[in-house]
Amino acid sequence: MRLSSKQATLLVLAVLILVSPAFFPSNYYYRVGAMVFVNAIAVVGIAILTGYAGQISLGHAGFVGIGGYACALMPLHFGVPPLLAVVLGATLSGVIAWLVGRPILRLKGYYLAVASLGFGVLVAMVLANEGQVTGGPDGIKVPDPGARAWLTGLGLELSNAQFWYVFTGLFLLAGAWLALNLNDSATGRALRALHGSEVAARTVGVDVARAKLMAFVISAVYASVAGSLLALQNRLITPDVAGYMHSIELVTMAVLGGAGSVLGAILGAALLTLLPQVLTVLQDYEHVVLGLVMMAVMIFLPAGLLPSAQRFMRGRGE
């Protein structure tokens, strides 16, 4: 039996998630793994928006913030169970993305970038300024969803870090599966068409505005879920997660790995999450090296790491 490339991607991902722990000497590695997965979920969303549809957003951390604060505020103020808050937060992000996306997505290139940036800055500002509701710039505590205790009750003992590794890993697999299916669908084809040229896509009958809005809403939901998982795992959320620097980090992860593909997005998230952990040995030179890596990848491998690597492999195979 031959695997489709979609099945192959999912299989590779599942094997990586399952086998990596064999090399983990301590909980710290599970923690870093879980952070990779959380970032990767948001970045797969960016891959749909930027890689499939060719639209830029410098404000997606705003949705990360909405998802994260949903898990802190809904249980606190309305008694919503934390896991339900993930769903409600994602729904809220989707609705906000739909409302904001309609006017914003008429803009192009840098104008879209600055408008989305403005949106993200506004979200971060509300979260930081409305201290009475949100806890202000120092952040707010997030309740324990209780899922780990439930597993312990079933006789499955996992450390905190191990639990979140598994939990976020499952979300990432589900997210990757949905993104790959989207790519194969009619919507996916429409998005890729408008990435090539909006005018051309319109002439072949693609509803350009609707397709763009779709990608924006879907990517917002991905960001929101990532934010929720981050908040639940850290048991704490601060307004910085919605900030401009975090938005840029997410886009950088997507483009560095190769924005056109789901695996590339995950690779980019893994690289930029692991890099600061490895670079601690360099102390003061950490930022210098990070900046150099970003420039070098974009200059020498403009398509991103994964597509460039694939091209290299194919080139050698011939």
Added chain:
Amino acid sequence: MKRIAAGVLALGLMATTASADIKIGAIVAETGPASALGDPEAKTIRMMVDALNAKGGIKGEKVRLVLYDDGADPSKAKTFATRLVEDDEVVAMVGGTTSGSSMAILAVAEEAKVPFISLAGAIEIIDPVKPYVFKTPHTDRMACLKIFADMKARGLTKVGLISGTDGFGASMRVQCLAVAKASGIEIVADETYGPKDADMTPQLINMRNTPGIQAILNSGFGQGPATITRNHQQIGLTLPLYQSHGVASNAFIELAGAKTAEGVRLPGTALLVGELLSPDDPQKPVVLAYKASFEAAAGAPVSTFGGYAHDAMRILIDAMGRASSSKPAALRDAIEATSGLVGTTGTYSYSPTDHLGLDLSAFRILEIRDGGWKLVN
């Protein structure tokens, strides 16, 4: 990805097998929005570990410091805290420059049962008391109380509050609003500014126009308070200006300009006025020694924040000397038994119900005169 994982693994192994000395961990915001706080903290911690080892370490064993920069990001702080306890296997941690980072680290410390001495202001860090968590800075509430007491003594009861929108400014604003009434102070204006704003005259004009206003209090750190002080002079305000302990450093006088800052009051620690203390003040030798060694090592004036790190390290070193073993649990017990330890911030006495160990007397109201500090009694 596997190769990257293997690379990380190799680095991790390298770090853990390097030596069998006593290992302590630190997580501070050396870079990022709180670097004005975290940078002197990092320098102080490194300097004190070096000095300790030069004197032979603890009971003949060298102390090895593992220091990470969280850039004031609580999520990173949590990852580094996990790394310190799980991978570096440290026996104690200091740091958590911002309150957010401290909250993230303390969760890890509690779960792993490794003592953690926080350098951040929020009262939530030690209230309720958590067995493994201590802190050295006064709470923001204490700063507000001290300032309000001084205002009351001068007959200034209608106060305009202007706060930075960063964590430090916002947290102190909330605390000052909460304790104002009980201190007999009425907050008649409540303004804010962005930490990097170039001009705050509109906010100050609105304060000037507030009926009955008698004094202005600025809660903030970094460059904002210097800009406010200069704007205060620019528009000719004569209302007394109070700054927070966030700018208790000669660097503030340099930034604001000595003439401009004349008459500004703030709650500071003994650190800034070491020379002015009476010879029998127990803090005098401690602060003078720290000031001399820090300024020689760092080439920058001492600040309250470096002082917090100094005190945390003294408490930790003192406890390591007294502890029955260098196991985290024994260290925790020794830290909690700290009594009458003289630091730059004040004299610390921890107990099972008090993991802050300071009272209001730790703060002194200082006034800037002729480019230097004067004690106000």
Added chain:
Amino acid sequence: MSDLVPFSDLLQFLVSGVTVGAVYALVALGFTIIYNASDVVNFAQGEFVMLGGMISVAAVSAGLPLPLAALIAIVITAAIGVALNTLAIEPARGAPVVSLIIITIGASIFIRGVTQIVFGKGTHRLPPFSGDAPLHLFGAAILPQSLWVVAGAVAIFVGLWLFFTRTLTGRAVLATSNNRLAAQLVGINTGFVMTLSFALSAGIGALAGVLITPITPTSFEVGITLALKGFAAAMLGGMGNPKGALAGGLLLGLLEALTAGYLSSHYKDAVAFFVILVVLFAFPRGLYGSNPTERV
């Protein structure tokens, strides 16, 4: 707040807004030049401003007179701008917008990192050029340094406007921006145009840094906020047009000051970004932007 706000207060708010706005305009003008030459929005523009401040502070504290310190800062920063173009922008010619954003952000992280190692993490200020004593105008107090900043922004604006409209080189820059290939065909040395633009933009950024450091202290991290506000100002006015940069900067500064003065300082920045969103919805290319034409 009193029910009748006197005229002198309004004037003071305007002084504040124009001062801050001129700072934003200076950063936005730097964005404009590089965008005109290469269609690249240089997110390291804030770092040029920071370098201008940091290098001049270092030179002054080494005992050099301020004008010489400023000159050194401008020349070094301009050289760094040229290096950025040669080493990072030119090799990535033709890359999509996102890649260019990431390259310039990478450059800004790199420059910040090096600055932190070379100059440390302290915050510094330059002494004001003409003293600290405020001038009084109808009850509003104006710092002499504000006049320097505003004069600097206006002078650079006029200079750029003359350069782009009156000189052959300036027109060559605009031609390169419109169509690089066509510009090459009519004999314009587009490589030289790029080098010149980056040198000019970095130099102007550094000059801005020297002018504003007496008002707003500098440290290795100030570039981030300056770039964010300057970028927003440039987009508000319409990227690529010096008129737009000046208008966008002043508008943003005035919005912030008047919001802080009349509404609430808590939402000063929020109102500014909200207005940017509204303006972009109404004018998708900014206030002074050119008509949209999509290249198929």
